[in-house]
Structure formats: structure tokens, C-alpha cells
Amino acid sequence: MNEPIKQKTISFSILVLFSLLAVVVLFPLLALLMSSFRPGSDLMRFGISIDSMFAAGKNLDNYKVLLFADKALYPYWFRNSIMILFLQTTITVFLTSLVGYGLAVYEFKGRRLLTSLVLVLMMVPLQILILPLYKMMISARLMDTVAGVILPFILSPIAIFFFRQFSLGLPLDLMDAARIDGVGEIGIYFRIMSPLLLPAYGAMAILEGLKSWNNYLWPLIVLRSNKSFTIPIGLNTLLTPYGNNYDNLISGAVIATIPIIILFLMFQRYFISGLSSGSVKG
Amino acid sequence: MKSLTKKQNLAPYFFVAPFIISLFIIYLYPLISTVIMSFQEIVPGETEFIGTKNYRRLADPTFFKAIQNSVIYTVLTISLLIPVPMIFAAMLDSKSSIGSRFFRSVFFVPSLVSVVVAGTIVRLIFAQADTALINTLIAQFNIEPQNWLHGTRIHAMFLLLILALWRWTGINIIYFLSGLQTIPKELYEAADIDGASTIQKFVVITMPLLKPIIVFVTTISILGGLSMFEESYILWEGISPDNNGLTIVGYIYRKGFQHGELGLGSAVGLVLLIIVVFFNVIQLFFRGFFKKGAEV
Numbered sequence: 001m002n003e004p005i006k007q008k009t010i011s012f013s014i015l016v017l018f019s020l021l022a023v024v025v026l027f028p029l030l031a032l033l034m035s036s037f038r039p040g041s042d043l044m045r046f047g048i049s050i051d052s053m054f055a056a057g058k059n060l061d062n063y064k065v066l067l068f069a070d071k072a073l074y075p076y077w078f079r080n081s082i083m084i085l086f087l088q089t090t091i092t093v094f095l096t097s098l099v100g101y102g103l104a105v106y107e108f109k110g111r112r113l114l115t116s117l118v119l120v121l122m123m124v125p126l127q128i129l130i131l132p133l134y135k136m137m138i139s140a141r142l143m144d145t146v147a148g149v150i151l152p153f154i155l156s157p158i159a160i161f162f163f164r165q166f167s168l169g170l171p172l173d174l175m176d177a178a179r180i181d182g183v184g185e186i187g188i189y190f191r192i193m194s195p196l197l198l199p200a201y202g203a204m205a206i207l208e209g210l211k212s213w214n215n216y217l218w219p220l221i222v223l224r225s226n227k228s229f230t231i232p233i234g235l236n237t238l239l240t241p242y243g244n245n246y247d248n249l250i251s252g253a254v255i256a257t258i259p260i261i262i263l264f265l266m267f268q269r270y271f272i273s274g275l276s277s278g279s280v281k282g
Numbered sequence: 283m284k285s286l287t288k289k290q291n292l293a294p295y296f297f298v299a300p301f302i303i304s305l306f307i308i309y310l311y312p313l314i315s316t317v318i319m320s321f322q323e324i325v326p327g328e329t330e331f332i333g334t335k336n337y338r339r340l341a342d343p344t345f346f347k348a349i350q351n352s353v354i355y356t357v358l359t360i361s362l363l364i365p366v367p368m369i370f371a372a373m374l375d376s377k378s379s380i381g382s383r384f385f386r387s388v389f390f391v392p393s394l395v396s397v398v399v400a401g402t403i404v405r406l407i408f409a410q411a412d413t414a415l416i417n418t419l420i421a422q423f424n425i426e427p428q429n430w431l432h433g434t435r436i437h438a439m440f441l442l443l444i445l446a447l448w449r450w451t452g453i454n455i456i457y458f459l460s461g462l463q464t465i466p467k468e469l470y471e472a473a474d475i476d477g478a479s480t481i482q483k484f485v486v487i488t489m490p491l492l493k494p495i496i497v498f499v500t501t502i503s504i505l506g507g508l509s510m511f512e513e514s515y516i517l518w519e520g521i522s523p524d525n526n527g528l529t530i531v532g533y534i535y536r537k538g539f540q541h542g543e544l545g546l547g548s549a550v551g552l553v554l555l556i557i558v559v560f561f562n563v564i565q566l567f568f569r570g571f572f573k574k575g576a577e578v
Contacts, residue, residue, distance in 0.1 A: 102297025
């Protein structure tokens with residue numbers, strides 16, 4: 001008799017705690033959204049405040065200026081971000097899956113060395129190499145180009161490791177069967193194994209996509225002209241020591257955030273399984 | 283028949299070729315070139331070897347402060363962002379929890395927000411004005427409005443930690459939840475029969491069996507913490523009062539890109555590499571990596 005009551009009290013207290021936390025976690029985003037309908041000068045003077053969040057006089061002016069004003073740059077930034085997202089994700093997922101698969105299913109000279117190198121590189125921050133990479137981009141004339149933004153990230157060691165772990169679980173007897181049928185090694189990957197790798201592609205596409213969409217330091221170094229910026233770099237130019245252009249900053253921030261949250265809500269399951277598979281197997 | 287085995291012998295190299303090529307272009311060549319650069323003075327047009335001068339110039343209080351900030355940030359984020367998400371995950375996973383899936387998703391949402399946006403929100407919520415959200419909130423407790431962004435070192439670290447907590451708690455919860463799925467439920471049932479309390483079960487069963495996840499989260503937190511730059515750059519546009527928000531990568535950026543001292547910046551990068559290796563060795567030591575016969 002006592003036990004169920006105790007159980008219910010615990011359930012209820014956890015529910016209250018999590019509900020409060022949910023409010024705290026989501027409130028900043030709600031505040032961002034609601035402030036985006038008010039003039040940026042409000043934010044400049046008051047910060048994000050309850051009063052201005054709920055003040056009357058909301059309109060879409062900030063969005064109109066951001067997207068449709070003469071010489072509006074935001075549409076360029078959005079296009080660039082989407083293009084880089086698409087290219088970086090496709091190339092990374094394709095190449096890292098080849099490498100991870102190769103390391104997992106074949107026995108060959110140098111396999112152990114390469115696998116340990118992948119593990120070591122997972123622990124090295126790419127930030128220590130930004131200066132030489134920057135010099136390299138200048139000599140390769142890749143400054144201010146999409147290729148320059150993408151290049152250092154296409155062989156993400158974490159993604160290689162993930163595909164290796166995933167490929168270790170592939171049914172290898174299928175390979176022998178295919179060989180007898182005369183399918184070449186590359187054909188085996190594309191025709192037989194790649195359908196089995198689909199969940200892994202999905203998981204990594206989401207992780208790499210998120211990384212690319214939010215990538216900051218490297219694009220900040222490589223991208224130079226304001227029409228080639230990505231959204232994060234463009235938004236950053238609106239924060240200046242001489243006062244911030246909050247009208248554009250806030251509406252631009254909302255537009256950069258909402259699509260991702262909608263995508264997340266649609267593909268939640270894949271987001272979460274993608275993240276979890278990486279860690280459990282790691 | 284012979285050519286077939288030959289093909290099979292070459293195939294693995296076709297698959298790993300992209301890695302080998304990128305290893306040279308993205309890692310090895312830049313690493314060697316940064317080592318060389320760290321002994322050079324690099325001015326456009328002329329490059330001169332200056333011995334260890336760049337390294338001696340690192341005996342600079344600003345750089346020490348950057349190292350301190352990065353290390354303190356790493357230690358604090360690890361000590362908050364492992365236990366808190368672990369306990370939340372255990373609560374979400376327990377049978378007493380209602381609406382777990384919903385809360386799991388809600389807590390995850392901030393990690394989708396780009397750091398520029400997250401930083402802007404923090405700037406505005408912690409704005410200096412009396413009317414800003416946090417200052418109104420603390421006024422309820424009779425605390426004077428604070429100049430959060432341009433206050434003391436503690437203010438700066440506090441803002442960075444809030445940002446990290448907001449953005450990373452949800453992701454770490456997911457990691458720990460996935461780890462919890464791998465723990466056999468029978469263990470808990472057996473413990474129930476023995477009359478173990480919830481806390482005892484957590485300490486004796488959950489925590490030890492979550493070790494692989496704890497190791498994984500620690501590894502990515504070390505990497506993320508020591509190489510943190512974006513958060514501080516956005517909160518202060520690179521110029522924090524008394525360098526209270528300056529980090530090691532921030533120092534590389536300032537010296538290398540803003541002052542154009544590529545040699546000095548390279549030296550800083552290599553010092554960061556040594557610090558990262560040091561942290562990872564400590565971590566491996568705690569994992570028992572160096573004990574004889576320990577499984578990894």
C-alpha cells in the first residue's frame with residue numbers, strides 16, 4: 001500500500017523538476033522569437049526583457065528588411081550555408097564510409113597502423129593547425145571559396161571510426177557469395193553493402209550536417225567577401241564594437257534556427273540514434 | 283585467377299586511399315609546416331629563422347591567462363556536464379518518469395542552435411540594463427544588477443559555463459541514455475530483491491557500467507573544452523575586459539590572424555597540442571590504460 005504512493009510521489013516530483021527545466025531550457029528561444037518582432041533598438045536598450053517580449057506593436061519589419069531590402073545579404077548567406085551543408089555532408093559521408101568500411105572488412109598491410117591513426121586524430125583538435133592550413137589555402141588559391149571551407153573537414157576521423165564500427169557488423173559471407181558471382185570489390189561496396197550501410201549514412205549525415213551548418217572558426221578565416229559568407233559568419237558581422245545591428249541579427253538568428261528545429265522534430269529518431277550509436281560503440 | 287587475388291589485394295587500398303591522402307594534406311604536412319613556422323618570423327615577403335624566440339615570447343601573462351581560462355573551463359565543464367546529464371538520464375530512464383521522450387527532445391533542442399545565435403541570446407539575457415531578464419530576476423532576491431559581460435573574471439566564466447550547460451546538457455543526456463539501454467535490467471531486479479535503495483543501485487550498478495560512455499564524453503569534453511574559442515569570441519567579439527574570456531585558441535586567432543604573427547601563433551598551437559596530449563594521458567591513466575594487462 002505504501003509502495004505505490006511513494007512511487008507516485010517520486011514520479012510527480014520528477015515531472016515537476018523536468019517541467020521547470022524544460023521552461024528554463026526553451027525560454028531563451030521563445031524570447032528570441034518574440035523579440036524578433038520588435039524593433040532592434042528595444043534590445044539595444046533593454047536587453048531581452050519580459051516587458052519587451054510581451055509588448056504590443058509586433059510586426060514583421062525586421063524580416064522584410066533582412067530578406068527583401070535592396071542589397072540584402074542574408075539570402076546569399078542562406079544560399080551559401082545550404083550549398084556548403086549539402087556538399088560537405090555528401091562528400092564527408094561518402095569518403096569516410098569508404099575508409100571505415102575498408103578498415104573494417106579487409107585484412108591488409110598497414111590496417112592496424114591506419115586504425116590507430118584514426119583513433120589518435122580523434123583526440124587532436126584541428127584548431128592547432130589553422131595557421132598552416134590558412135597558409136596552404138592561400139597558396140592553393142582556395143581563400144574565399146566553398147572548397148576552402150569544406151576541405152579540412154571531409155575526412156572527419158570521428159565519422160571514419162563510426163563507419164568502421166558499423167561495418168564490423170556487416171555480414172561478410174555476402175561478400176564471398178558476390179565474389180563467386182563475379183562482382184568486383186568496388187561493386188560489392190556499392191551494390192551489396194551500401195544498402196546495409198543506410199542507417200549509418202543517415203546518422204552521420206545528420207551529425208556532419210549539423211557540424212557544417214554551425215561551423216564557425218574556419219569559415220571565419222577562409223571567407224572574405226560578404227556575399228560568400230555563411231549564415232554564422234554573416235550574423236557575426238552584425239555584432240560590431242560600434243553597436244550591433246539587432247534588427248537583422250535577431251531575425252537572421254531566428255531564420256537560421258527554425259529550419260533546424262523543424263528538421264529535428266521530423267527526424268528525431270535518426271538524430272538520436274545517430275548520436276547514440278557513435279557513443280555506445282565508441 | 284591470379285589477377286583476381288591481385289585485385290583483392292589492392293582493393294583495400296582503394297578504400298583507404300582518401301584517408302591516406304588527407305592524412306598527408308590535412309594533418310601531416312600542416313603539422314610539419316607549423317613546427318617549422320614556430321621557429322620563424324614570418325613577414326609577408328620574407329621569412330627568417332629566429333630559433334626559439336617565439337617560444338620564449340610565450341612567457342607572457344596574457345598567454346598564461348588564456349591557458350588558465352581554457353583549463354579552468356575544461357575542468358568545470360567536465361565536472362558539471364558529466365554528473366548532471368548522467369543523473370538526468372537515469373531519471374528519464376527510470377520507470378517513475380512520465381513523458382521521457384518529450385523531455386529528452388526538449389533538452390536536446392539547444393544543441394541545434396548555432397553558437398552565434400546562442401551567444402547572442404546570452405548577451406541579451408545577461409545584458410547590463412536593469413530591465414534585462416537576469417538582472418530583473420536577481421532583483422527579486424535583492425541582488426544589484428550586474429554588468430555580466432564586462433564584470434569580473436568570475437562573471438565571464440559563469441557566462442561561458444551557462445552557455446556550455448545550455449547547449450551540451452541535452453546531447454550528453456542522449457549519450458548516457460544510450461549507455462543505459464545496454465545495462466541488463468535483470469541486474470536491477472536482482473538488486474531490488476536484495477533490498478538495494480535507488481541511490482545504491484545507481485552507484486553500484488549504473489555508474490560502473492556506464493564507464494565506456496563516461497570515457498567517451500570525457501574525451502570529447504576535453505577536446506571541446508581546451509579548443510573552445512567560438513563562445514568567447516561571440517560574447518566579447520574577441521576583446522574581453524582584462525582578457526577574462528580569452529582562451530588558447532583565442533590567443534592563436536589574435537596573434538596569428540589579427541596581429542599577423544604566424545610564427546608565434548604556430549608556437550601557441552603546438553603548446554595547445556602538448557596540453558591536449560597531457561590531458562588525454564591523464565584520462566588514459568585513470569582508465570587504467572597503463573596498468574599491466576588492463577583491457578581497453
